[in-house]
Amino acid sequence: MKKWLAFFFLIAFQLGTVNASETVPSSPNGIDFPSDYKNWELVSSSHRIDNNTLRVITGNDIAIKSARSKQTNPWPDGTILAKIVWKQVTLPSWEKAIVPGEFVQVEFMVKDSKKYTQTGGWGFARWKGEGLQPYGEDASFVFECFGCHTPVKDNDYIFTHPSILP
């Protein structure tokens, strides 16, 4: 009987785990949520003082290999970059430190030079809030993203420069 109970809880746990990643809806342009973004390695960080947010940029294995070998213009097909965004707060224990507070969103740029020809070879996606609500009414939201990234066309449409990590 104990064995059956253990088996039941194991199955219930597994189902729960699967459901947790399956409940994040895809972006309106068909990009699935890259739920492993939090396991990715560091590319860079930023503090935007126009909207009071802190950001960390991570990348999948292909992105990190490119970043570490300084081959990022262009980034290779298969690259995915994640930009994780939080509202800024002051650290109570050191008031001259600005640190991440409320989670705002996580944004992704997926490089596929054949698939995303209309937007510089990049697919865009964004999930907002801790509930990870996909951004955009329909697939056309990507032109808003692309518009903002067009000024950095000469850097393969990417604002981020990988940080120095000796």
Place this chain on the structure above:
Amino acid sequence: MKKWLAFFFLIAFQLGTVNASETVPSSPNGIDFPSDYKNWELVSSSHRIDNNTLRVITGNDIAIKSARSKQTNPWPDGTILAKIVWKQVTLPSWEKAIVPGEFVQVEFMVKDSKKYTQTGGWGFARWKGEGLQPYGEDASFVFECFGCHTPVKDNDYIFTHPSILP
């Protein structure tokens, strides 16, 4: 002959690889440079406006497991936290964004509650500049580190709170 040449270059390459990681001297208190810190996952980030630096905090596997499960007071033995520090610069393509510039240093806190009883269970180490020069004339430098961290004793001597990563 070609085979011998290939073998020679393979050995030379391997020696070069080994030397690259062995040339970083240990900290005066005996802590070896954790050269894989750049492969570690994200804990948090900060912007210190008193000394104009951006920081990203990463952690080894034990640290990340604790951070993700919100079990960080105390952090478990075996935890290593890295704080990577850069001088702040303005991003030319978006002047309201402050981003990492020159590499300043990487600092580590190593949790071993039996070994580091004099400094709250934490071993401290810092390597400065892209040349990764170990900090401290002798092992007593750790009391300088510990002094600054004493105000956050109630948070296991750690300023950082892991960022929200849904």
